[in-house]
Amino acid sequence: MNRRRFVKLSTMAALANPIKGMVSSKSIKRSNPSKGHIAVIGAGAFGGWTAFNLLNRGYKITLLDAWGPGNSRASSGGDSRVIRGVYGPDRIYIELVARSFKLWKRYQKRWHQQLYFPTGVLWMFQGEDMYARSSLPILTELGLRNEELTRKEAGKRFPQINMEDVRSFFYEYEGGYLPARHCCQVVMNQFVKGGGTYQQIAVEPGEIKNGQMTNIRLMDGSTLNADTYVFACGPWLSKIFPIVLKDVIQPTRQEVFFFGTPYGNTDYFEQKTPVWTDFGKKLWYGIPGADWRGFKVADDTRGVDFDPTTGDRTPSKRGIESARKYLGKRFPGMKNAPLLEARVCQYENSLDGNYIVDRHPNAENVWVLGGGSGHGFKLGPALGEFVADRVTGKKEVDPFFGLSRFSDEPKKKTQFNQ
Known part of the structure; x- marks a missing residue:
């Protein structure tokens, strides 16, 4: 073409x-x-x-x-996006986030539409954690409430999460998700x-x-x-x-999966599970039950180059298996959870x-x-x-x-x- x-x-x-x-x-x-x-x-x-x-x-x-x-x-397609304040040492982004929190709240009130769901955001780091730690003073200065948790404190709040290989935890109280x-x-x-x-x-x-x-x-x-x-x-x-x-700008193919939570178990709904990010060999993140679509799980690793106009958006078997394997490890109660939906979107990556x-x-x-x-x-x-x-x-x-x-x-x- x-x-x-x-x-x-x-x-x-x-x-x-x-x-x-x-x-x-x-x-x-x-x-x-x-x-x-x-x-x-x-x-x-x-x-x-x-x-x-x-x-x-x-x-x-x-x-x-x-x-x-x-x-x-x-x-900007899809059902949900994370909103969080942690941005490493980049003050310009944290200032924009702080302003955006105020504006999301203002406009949802003015327009009588819920646009922002404050579930909180839990950051988990299996190794080096300066990406979050370097943001904390700026978050606090700008009035975005945050807290570093011990493994014991995190485990008490969120017992449904397996934290055995996580070294550090940070929690953002105003974080959550947006129905994109x-x-x-x-x-x-x-x-x-x-x-x-x-x-x-x-x-x-x-x-x-x-x-x-x-x-x-x-x-x-x-x-x-x-x-x-x-x-x-x-x-x-x-x-x-x-x-x-x-x-x-290079678009890359990204897969997102929605898994079914156990029948009768509310531990994986947003009332009990926050939005979360997990830094390890890969960066995984997820949103609990946004708009009742299921438990969202995604790998942030940049995928292959992708044409947003003609690219095929069929989810890959490998992607599904990788997400299910991760889910079973970090959220044991979700092991072998059924796949409800899957989406292929793209990141528009600058250099x-x-x-x-x-x-x-x-x-x-x-x-x-x-x-x-x-x-x-x-x-x-x-x-x-x-x-x-x-x-x-x-x-x-x-x-x-x-x-x-x-x-x-x-x-x-x-x-x-x-």
Whole structure:
């Protein structure tokens, strides 16, 4: 498949079902308000929250997506995502998490929708634990309650977990999970309700002349003109801008499994089991019973390269066996648990595991937003504010998320490898 065909098929988008307020993609000429017209391409966690925040600042916003917010091809798809504050020594992320906790709570109250489930998060380390330990002073400073537990204390709280090979334990009280697909669709609805325009259609970037992108091309043959363009296209970014972002973002295939809990046993529901992460030879994590789908288990190890548009999403026998083996060891009461569901999603990995929030180097009016690298969803509300500040010129690009950092050899491949 050539690049043009790929982009036509795959540029990210939004809602899977019709939304009141959707307009025809034939609307080409648009009268811009005094603050200007901004087109946001991609209605996942990054794009949706960015569009929402820009709209609230008085800009005219058009949000476009090919398949819908939370769709099964998107990085923001699926039923649940972890929200946690531990981020190693990277203060910028912990500050964004602290802000996101406040915003998730604010918006779920305002919109009368539960978007955040505070189960707590238990961190378990079989070896070196500086990833969590280096975060604790920053968490405490920012008001995120945390605690280091002894094995005895952890075992008393969570007797359903086999902790014999775990050396250290940390607990985040505000951690939990977010219903990902639902959150994306709620944000979309609020965006439209607030006066934003949503178009469900695939998009190509337009021509760049004299340091400006002239328009974007829609797949019905029309074009859309705006003052500024924000491409929040997740795993498709390297295909959309193959020269500028070549090899900067690499999607990988990731498998997630949902196992059935024992009949009549409530030990593995979220009332008794927190969200958990387990650092050993691999990093495993899980969510207990989110939306009653089953006991979620996933291996965070980066999988093989994956095409988010055409890639087959059939779960592998090897992945199922590996997850079941791990589950039986760490949660003995779940040994031989039946597999209820499985999903194949993807991480949109940047070279160093950190986000990208920067201008296109050849187009002053184009922004590139992505590189969630498997840890982006929870920060959506705060990142939307962060991006809006940069796009509107209120603040400068932060070098931590800038494209220029890739001119040096990356020192790490995932956000967990400090």
